[in-house]
Amino acid sequence: xxxxxxxxxxxxxxxxxxxxxxxxxxxxxxxxxxxxxxxxxxxxxxxxxxxxxxxxxxxxxxxxxxxxxxxxxxxxxxxxxxxxxxxxxxxxxxxxxxxxxxxxxxxxxxxxxxxxxxxxxxxxxxxxxxxxxxxxxxxxxxxxxxxxxxxxxxxxxxxxxxxxxxxxxxxxxxxxxxxxxxxxxxxxxxxxxxxxxxxxxxxxxxxxxxxxxxxxxxxxxxxxxx
Amino acid sequence: xxxxxxxxxxxxxxxxxxxxxxxxxxxxxxxxxxxxxxxxxxxxxxxxxxxxxxxxxxxxxxxxxxxxxxxxxxxxxxxxxxxxxxxxxxxxxxxxxxxxxxxxxxxxxxxxxxxxxxxxxxxxxxxxxxxxxxxxxxxxxxxxxxxxxxxxxxxxxxxxxxxxxxxxxxxxxxxxxxxxxxxxxxxxxxxxxxxxxxxxxxxxxxxxxxxxxx
Numbered sequence: 001x002x003x004x005x006x007x008x009x010x011x012x013x014x015x016x017x018x019x020x021x022x023x024x025x026x027x028x029x030x031x032x033x034x035x036x037x038x039x040x041x042x043x044x045x046x047x048x049x050x051x052x053x054x055x056x057x058x059x060x061x062x063x064x065x066x067x068x069x070x071x072x073x074x075x076x077x078x079x080x081x082x083x084x085x086x087x088x089x090x091x092x093x094x095x096x097x098x099x100x101x102x103x104x105x106x107x108x109x110x111x112x113x114x115x116x117x118x119x120x121x122x123x124x125x126x127x128x129x130x131x132x133x134x135x136x137x138x139x140x141x142x143x144x145x146x147x148x149x150x151x152x153x154x155x156x157x158x159x160x161x162x163x164x165x166x167x168x169x170x171x172x173x174x175x176x177x178x179x180x181x182x183x184x185x186x187x188x189x190x191x192x193x194x195x196x197x198x199x200x201x202x203x204x205x206x207x208x209x210x211x212x213x214x215x216x217x218x219x220x221x222x223x224x225x226x
Numbered sequence: 227x228x229x230x231x232x233x234x235x236x237x238x239x240x241x242x243x244x245x246x247x248x249x250x251x252x253x254x255x256x257x258x259x260x261x262x263x264x265x266x267x268x269x270x271x272x273x274x275x276x277x278x279x280x281x282x283x284x285x286x287x288x289x290x291x292x293x294x295x296x297x298x299x300x301x302x303x304x305x306x307x308x309x310x311x312x313x314x315x316x317x318x319x320x321x322x323x324x325x326x327x328x329x330x331x332x333x334x335x336x337x338x339x340x341x342x343x344x345x346x347x348x349x350x351x352x353x354x355x356x357x358x359x360x361x362x363x364x365x366x367x368x369x370x371x372x373x374x375x376x377x378x379x380x381x382x383x384x385x386x387x388x389x390x391x392x393x394x395x396x397x398x399x400x401x402x403x404x405x406x407x408x409x410x411x412x413x414x415x416x417x418x419x420x421x422x423x424x425x426x427x428x429x430x431x432x433x434x435x436x437x438x439x440x
Contacts, residue, residue, distance in 0.1 A: 013425035014403060014418040017393070022292070022333040023400045029337075047322075048428050051378040053333075053397045054326030058252045060398045062283025063290060066300060073278060073304055074271075077311045 008039045009180040011161070013049075020049035027132065027140040027205035031163045031181065034103040034203060038165075038179040101166045101201060117142065125149055137207060144201045145169075149194040158207025160184045167200030169193060256379065259324035267314040277324070278307050285332050291399045292336065302339055306331045323375050377431050385424050392420040 010016075011032070018024040019032050036043040098107045098117075110116070110131070119127040125146035132140040147167075161183050168177040171192040176182050184190065194200045265273035282303050289299035309331055310317075317327060385393075395401045395409065403421075407414040 012418070013422040013429075014396075017396045017421050017425065018402065020333070021397050021400045022337055023402060026337075026341075045425075045429060048378060048425065049397075050330055051323070051326050051375050052382065052393060052425065052428070054323055054329040055379055055382050056394055056397050057281070057284050057288065057329050058255045058325045060284045060394070061287060063287040065282055065286060066296075069282065069300055069304075070275065070278065073282075073307055074275075076304060076308050077271075077274070 007041045007045070008035070009174075009176060009182065010035060010039075010042055010045075011181060011183050013045070015183075016045055016049050017052075019046065020053050025136075025138055025205070026134070027138055028159075028161055030105060030109055030140070031161050031203060031205050033105040034165075035163055035179065035181050037103045037105055103165070103203075106203060119144065138205060139207075140203075140205050142201060142203055144199055145194045147194055147196050147198055147200075149200075151192050153189055153191045155189050156184050156186055156206060158186060160204065160206040163203045165201045165203055167198045168195045169200050170195070256319075256323045256325070256375075260319040263314060263317050263319065263324055266311065267317070274307075274311055277310070281325075281328055282307065285328070288332060288398060288400070289336060294336075298339070302332070302335055306335050309335070323379075326375065378428055381424075381428050381431055389420050389424045392417060393424060396421050 015024065015028075016032070019029060022029075024032070032042070032046075036046050098110070102110075102117075113132070115131065117129050119129050119142075122128050126149060127144040129142040129144075130139070131142065142165075161181060162176075163181045164176050164178050166178055168175060168180075169192050170176070171182065171190050259277065262273040262277050266277065285303045285306060286296075286299045289302055290296070294302070306328065310328060317324065322330075382390075391410075392406065395406045396403075401409065403414050403417050406412070406417045410417070412420075
């Protein structure tokens, strides 16, 4: 196995199983789809999970169908076997209007929701682009941070998944680069520092705002909106 | 009258004891499905009905486990099977087994259904969010998938029962780690490790297989 074949930093297989089962939250599902696009090793892991799902399906316990099911099905395929579906846009294809660091899956998400990226400054050289939020409080957004920017020790409310799209950063001793997916939760207390050689843009899905260890930062947090 | 669910051969699951389901692929099923799909591509209705009678009850159960109603589950399964009929000529058994193909079709159709029923809210109220699935795969990746499909089918049958149980609950019943923990009384960390271990093993086996290739 070459270095290029090495699995990038990502969520563990237990989360990949949820991706395959369709039970991951929509935004986390999108993050993984983006990572799979950037890293073929993740795409391969998806394929293995789906093969497991398919194999289980072969022998799983089914449930009774209604007595009209097969008749209705027969009527629906009755006219012809001709292809009736049209595909004007293939999912996962990047739009020409998006910056090159935007993965096709995200581009597709933005296109279908009629959105364009809008950056707003949250101070200290950091910009945020909100993309979506769910009734359960999950948020999806992009964050762009200047080279050398440091985030003091903090934790999270629930899960936070960060997919690095460009640049990189260090969290503790661990280095994250483009294509890595960084997972944290409320049990983790960590700081991070953006690499000096360029800005870092990340796609983030989280369950709520950061919780800072420093009381002063807690006071200032409403100003940042992070 | 209800259509009976065709009993699979080969003692595949214990239907009466929740959580004891086995995940051994049905012996010969992949070959049978491949042959049936060749006929379906030629508009053979009998072959299509045979596939539908095997998979529809299972796909319906998959959807019921995710909280969909009986009627919605049947509607989604119908959409999936119509898609199988219409796209049969696109199915390539060298790239994936039929069970994997129909599993993906169903998951994607279900996610699409959820999106259309406003269960996902974008920032602006009038905008509709869109989920995407695995990006378009290259022909190289397809070949890799064909290899791994064989490895996965072989490896699944050798897993210990406790790992099979976890995979069944996660993949088929769609339970989260905490839900599996609550259902089985097993600590959540153990649940994750029992899902993680076989999937890691499968990936490792596949990587070893590739390494051995000239």
